[in-house]
Every structure is written in C-alpha cells, then in structure tokens.
Amino acid sequence: MKILSPSEINKIKPSNKVQSFPILERSGVFLIVEKLPIQCKRIIGTIQYPRGRKGKNATVSLGVWGKDISSKDDLHKVLRKWIELKLWFKTTGNHPKYFGKEHTRNIEKTLIEVVYDWIESIHKKKVKERSWKTNQGRLNQILNFGGKDRPLSDFELRNYGKKRVVEMHDHIKQGTRYGKPALVHASKCRKLIKQVFE
Numbered sequence: 001m002k003i004l005s006p007s008e009i010n011k012i013k014p015s016n017k018v019q020s021f022p023i024l025e026r027s028g029v030f031l032i033v034e035k036l037p038i039q040c041k042r043i044i045g046t047i048q049y050p051r052g053r054k055g056k057n058a059t060v061s062l063g064v065w066g067k068d069i070s071s072k073d074d075l076h077k078v079l080r081k082w083i084e085l086k087l088w089f090k091t092t093g094n095h096p097k098y099f100g101k102e103h104t105r106n107i108e109k110t111l112i113e114v115v116y117d118w119i120e121s122i123h124k125k126k127v128k129e130r131s132w133k134t135n136q137g138r139l140n141q142i143l144n145f146g147g148k149d150r151p152l153s154d155f156e157l158r159n160y161g162k163k164r165v166v167e168m169h170d171h172i173k174q175g176t177r178y179g180k181p182a183l184v185h186a187s188k189c190r191k192l193i194k195q196v197f198e
Contacts, residue, residue: 001025003075009065023075029062029082041065043075045082047089047096060085060096084156090114091152111150115139118196137190139196142145145171155197165193170184 004023012021012033019033028047034040043062048055062078063069069078085099092107119139122130144169155161173186 003079004031006070006072006075009041012041024079027079028086029076029079031065035062040193043069043078045085046087048095049089049095051090058096060099080157084158087156087161090197109152111146111152111155112143114152115143115196123195135192138185138192141172142168142189142193150190165190168193 001024004021009021009031012019012031014033014036016035018035021031021033023029023031023043029045031045032042032044034042038059042064045060045062046057047060048092049058063074069075085096088095088099089096091114093109119132119136122134127135146164153159155164169190172189173181173183175182
C-alpha cells in the first residue's frame with residue numbers, strides 16, 4: 001500500500017470544510033486539513049477506546065505538517081510510532097493520549113490474555129464456528145512457541161517483536177501439515193497473530 005507523499009500533501013489546498021486523507025490505507029493515521037481561513041494540516045491517529053462495544057473513536061495528535069513532520073522519513077516514523085502506540089494500548093488498556101508519559105501503572109497483560117480476549121470477544125463474533133475453532137488451534141500453536149506468560153511488550157518493535165514473529169513463522173513452517181510442508185499453515189498463523197496485535 002502506498003503512503004501519501006509529501007508532494008501530494010503539499011498540493012492539497014484548504015477549502016470551506018475540514019478534509020481528511022489517510023496517510024496509509026487502513027492504518028488509522030490521517031491527514032486533517034482544517035477549513036478556511038485556518039491554514040493548518042495535522043496528522044492524527046484514531047483508535048477505539050475503550051475496546052469493545054462501548055468503545056468510541058479516540059483521536060491522538062501525531063504532529064503538524066510543515067512543523068513537526070515534513071518529509072517521507074517523518075511519515076514513516078509516525079506510522080512506526082502509531083504501531084507501537086496500538087500495541088502499548090492493547091498491553092496496558094490506558095487511554096492512547098498517555099502513550100510515552102508516566103501514568104497509572106497497570107499490571108501488564110501477557111500474550112495469552114490478549115490472544116484469548118481477542119478470539120473470544122472479537123473474532124468469535126465475526127466468523128463461523130468451524131473457522132473460529134481452526135484459528136483457535138493456530139493461536140494455541142503460537143502460544144506454545146511464543147510463551148503463554150510472555151509480556152505483550154516483548155512484541156513491541158523496539159523490543160524486537162517483529163523478529164519474534166518471524167522466528168515463530170520459521171519454526172512452524174519446519175513442521176508438516178497433513179503430510180505436506182507447513183509453509184501455508186505457518187503463513188496463516190503469522191497473519192492471524194498480526195490481526196490480534198492490530
């Protein structure tokens with residue numbers, strides 16, 4: 001997927017209404033162009049807080065275009081920060097606005113808590129029972145490799161979380177599935193844990 005480029009952002013002109021453009025499709029990060037006469041372009045992130053049916057969209061300011069953010073590298077940094085924020089939010093349950101700040105210390109969630117919370121409260125409502133049971137088995141395999149009691153923060157980018165997921169994928173694909181190499185199965189497991197972390 002293509003990231004909105006600095007040249008594209010600079011070409012967008014303010015109008016008589018507030019405009020919104022995704023920095024990257026389905027990332028939850030947007031460029032907000034304020035309506036005239038205000039000359040301001042902001043980058044924000046949106047996330048549902050608290051999680052669950054009662055959650056509402058919470059907006060987090062990520063910077064001002066032309067001041068805090070002005071290049072393609074800056075945009076990539078913002079997207080990486082947003083991924084870390086979402087994982088931190090899932091780990092602590094704190095409001096996203098407290099990311100990077102000292103706040104009330106919650107007991108950190110473990111991998112197994114987050115996995116079962118996702119599969120029972122979110123995934124189960126979206127898929128048929130057969131698919132749910134299949135994915136439950138895949139997640140159990142992930143838990144057996146990743147460590148059920150491992151803190152979720154171990155999967156943050158700054159803690160080499162991506163490397164851990166790759167190691168899990170490589171471990172699973174070395175096995176067999178119905179007498180055949182488990183490469184496809186390993187890829188499905190990797191895709192599934194990515195959904196849990198989103």
